[in-house]
Amino acid sequence: MHSLPLFHRIAGRRVVVVGDGDMAGAKARLVERAGGIPCAExxxxxxALAFVALDNPRAAEAAxxxxxxxxxxVNVADRPELCDFTLPSLLDRDPVLVAVSTGGAxxxxxxxxxxxxEAILPQSLGALASTLSAARERIRGRYPDGDTRRRAIDAALQEGGALDPFxxxxxxxxxxxxxxxxxxxxxxxxxxxxxSDDPEDLTIRQARALGQADTVLHDPAIVxxxxxxxxxxxxxxxxxxxPPASGLTVLLRRG
Structure with missing residues (x-):
């Protein structure tokens, strides 16, 4: 990975926006959309965060x-080499956020x-997330053990499950x-x-099993x-x- 993906909560907090053109205006609107307060240098x-949106390269670097x-x-528009963080392209299904980043590439x-x-993920994702959040304590009460709870939720949310997100x-x-x-x-x-050592050669079943596994036991040759x-x-x-006595274990051998 080129970056550590994080979602930074800025509601009610000041975020510096340097610039006065369309690009700076777009950054200020994004800050406000996330509940932040755009402010001057x-x-x-x-x-704790700042956006620099200046056309002059020297002025942008100095700021x-x-x-x-x-x-x-600091994030500097169109200057990934100066950025401490980059802005992904956001898909908003509040409270679900999907971020797509190329690291400024x-x-x-x-x-x-x-x-x-956008064309694939339904608008109802947000409602499902909010309902699950509101039911968190009931879910904990029904499945007190953490591993059992996670497996129950996984089973419900998988394709064809009781709570299939699609x-x-x-x-x-x-x-x-x-x-x-x-x-x-x-x-x-x-x-x-x-x-194969190429993860793209994993079958759908293999990729899904890895995504759900509690334990992965692997040949040392697996990359x-x-x-x-x-x-x-x-x-x-x-x-x-x-393999442990409970949960889903995936064995990976190299052929």
């Missing part, structure tokens, strides 16, 4: 250096990837799902032999580019190793 001591010396993280590419996703009315199905039978602890072991397709919190161990 003179108020930098109150802020960025001043703000960085003041301890702010091509804003146009990020935009068109986001437009493709299914119409999924937000209205949360109550019915919570009133259903408690999910039983499921133990599964899936064994895959990979013949990192494949292993990072697993959940970030999945347990990883090189083979030989014994």
């Amino acid at each position: 003179t108020e930098a001591h109150h802020a 960025a250096l001043r703000l960085k010396r003041a301890g702010l993280l 091509s804003a146009g590419l990020a935009k068109h990837l986001r437009l493709r996703l 299914a119409p009315g999924s937000a209205d199905a949360v109550e019915t799902w919570l009133d259903g039978k408690t999910a039983t602890e499921e133990t599964r072991v899936l064994d895959f032999t990979l013949t 990192e580019a494949v292993l990072v397709r697993a959940r970030a919190d999945a347990v990883r161990q090189p083979l030989p190793a014994e």
Whole structure:
């Protein structure tokens, strides 16, 4: 990864915007949309983030250096080499946000990837997320154990599940799902032999299993580019190793 993706909460906080043209206006509107308060460089001591939108390259670089010396993280329009952070192209299904970033390589590419996703992801995603948030305590009460809870949610949200995010009315199905039978602890072991180091050669089943696995036991020859397709919190161990007694374990062997 070229960057660590983060969502920064700025509601009620000042964010410096340097510039007075259309580009600066767009940055100020984005700050306001996220609940922040655009301010001038003179108020930098109150802020943690800054946007520099100046056409003059020298003026932009000078402003960025001043703000960085003041301890702010700075984004400079069209100057990725001066940026502490970059702005992704955003798909908004409030409270769901999907961010597409190219690390400043091509804003146009990020935009068109986001437009493709706009056509795929339903407007109802936001309602489903809000309903799940409101039901958080009930979900914890029904599934007190963290691993069991995560597996129950995974099963409900998967394709064809009770809360399939792409299914119409999924937000209205949360109550019915919570009133259903408690999910039983499921133990599964899936064994895959990979013949390629290219993660694009993973089958849909393999990629989905990695994304859901609690434990990944892998041949030492399996490359990192494949292993990072697993959940970030999945347990990883090189083979030989014994699968745990519960949860989904994925075995990856190199053919």
